[in-house]
Amino acid sequence: MTHALHFSGDFLCHDDPDSIGASERPTSLYQAIVSIEKKTWRNLARHVFGVAPDRLTADIVLRKAVETDTCDNPVSPVEVWIDPDGYYTVLVHDTPA
Numbered sequence: 001m002t003h004a005l006h007f008s009g010d011f012l013c014h015d016d017p018d019s020i021g022a023s024e025r026p027t028s029l030y031q032a033i034v035s036i037e038k039k040t041w042r043n044l045a046r047h048v049f050g051v052a053p054d055r056l057t058a059d060i061v062l063r064k065a066v067e068t069d070t071c072d073n074p075v076s077p078v079e080v081w082i083d084p085d086g087y088y089t090v091l092v093h094d095t096p097a
Helices: 029-034 038-049 058-068
Strands: 078-081 089-092
Touching: 029 058, 029 089, 038 058, 058 078
Parallel strands: none
Antiparallel strands: 078 089
């Protein structure tokens, strides 16, 4: 069962985007996007956006994920769909206590 994204602004982007780096345990959707492996990024750029990988930005992917508005589970880790078919997804974890 899928769910719509009903999360706070911190879920989408927890800090200044310019200061967010890749993580094995991303705590925001933006961080999960910048953590996508290069091969997956290339495929995502070509198959979902129809552009060369170097033309795709994290902001564009974030907008697409928000527009797609779907996750598999609203409990951490949240699997967020980037594309409407759910072929490309990222995991977002709770912030450590």
